[in-house]
Amino acid sequence: MARLRLNALVAAAGWVTSIGGLLAASHAHALEERPLEGVTLAYSAPRTCPSRVELLGRITQYTPHFRLAAEGEDARHFDIRIAREGRAWVGAFDVGEGTGPRSIRGETCDDVVLGLVVAVATALDPHAGLPPETAEKEANVEVREEPPSEPEPAPPVSVPPPRPSERSRPAPAPPPRPVVFAVGLYGGVNGAVSSTLGVFGAFAEASFEPPFARLSWLRPTIRLGAKQSLPRTASVGDSEASVWWTAGALELCPARVTVVDRLTSELCFGTDVGALSAMPKGGAEGGTTRRLWLDYGAALGFRWQMRAHAFAFADLGAWIPLTRDRLRLEPDGVVTEAPRFGISAEFGGGWRF
Incomplete structure (x- = not known):
């Protein structure tokens, strides 16, 4: 049976590569010369997982070049959800820019959080640093990468585009129970x-x-x-x-x-x-x-x-x-x-x- 444990850094880098074209323009200047980007972040996870405050603290370890946007401010929005599926943990990540949600699986909630942290940090800052303790953890984790799906040919103008198969869509993370x-x-x-x-x-x-x-x-x-x-x-x-x-x-x-x-x-x-x-x-x-x-x-x-x-x-x-x-x-x-x-x-x- 394939192991569920993941290399959170490589998996997260894969997500960012798939949306890199949308995010590259916001990082054209040197980090020291640009103002802090305002963002909003929605986070939903079981109570045994790290809190939203802990998640933001871990993202800051990779890049300090962001801030939480004020109410009503026009800012990029990050939607992060974590849920338990059987013995595995599944995290969903969406930057709200038309790329759709991406998912990551791991044996523990901390494994999934690590991947999500790296994905958000790299989306905010392509030059985000890697903490030494995370690099050591990377060497002890096995990786399983999914092959990239081939792009579908564009349909004729006279024919409406086919709806994507329900099976090909990543399962959205269930909302937290009130x-x-x-x-x-x-x-x-x-x-x-x-x-x-x-x-x-x-x-x-x-x-x-x-x-x-x-x-x-x-x-x-x-x-x-x-x-x-x-x-x-x-x-x-x-x-x-x-x-x-x-x-x-x-x-x-x-x-x-x-x-x-x-x-x-x-x-x-x-x-x-x-x-x-x-x-x-x-x-x-x-x-x-x-x-x-x-x-x-x-x-x-x-x-x-x-x-x-x-x-x-x-x-x-x-x-x-x-x-x-x-x-x-x-x-x-x-x-x-x-x-x-x-x-x-x-x-x-x-x-x-």
Whole structure:
């Protein structure tokens, strides 16, 4: 089977050669003597890929001779899209000058991004430089180039030109989904309820794509879940009681930042609503006692996207109880009392749809 790994530099150079006639006129003068060209750039990619800011930074490593155009300014437009197709990554690149979109495939998103970066940089500046670290990577990558297609003969004037075959057209990159859903399971500990309780739970979430292209980190997420603690034995005097906690959870996470490839971080604000319960053990009198539970707090989370759908995560949170009722075991006294604030830690995994 042919390998999907690509030589991003050679593939990108092939694109630029095919559109070189359209772009050569804009680079007739020396780079130092011309003003910076204003451009607009649309970028769409899964959240595990480099962000738009990172993409622009990599293009700048090749050529600094461009700037982002102001709103309403007449400027060249670059449209870049990256999507996952099976085990491969596919990037589409269009300069909007009648050449049509070009595609590039690779084993990883970084491979595809490298090719796209070189293509954009060379389209902006035919004399764009090659960073040393990229040259070293080129030597370790296998190349597979597609043979150039032969130009079709011009049809007679009296006959309308034939429509190109659907199979010959490169498949356009699918548009990003506005909402991504996920579910997950986790376990951990919570010290904000009654001493330290072992906790397990489940959640479902909806993550929204960035509403503004320049704010790629702004990815709002709404998360709903349920939490259940393991019972804890509390002693007072000569008596014992089982204490446990059940709650529903709501979290709002306004932003998600890419730390490194496949690893993201987010800050969430949430609340838990449920019940704190206690039941005497042994021969103690009285039945189960329940009290309303309400708290609020924040959690810092890290998520590792292991595959296209599976992910693992870890959260560290701080919570403040709003209801701090004390549960008593008559006639001995207080069984449990919530602290002023407490820390939680959770670890788990999930699945993106």
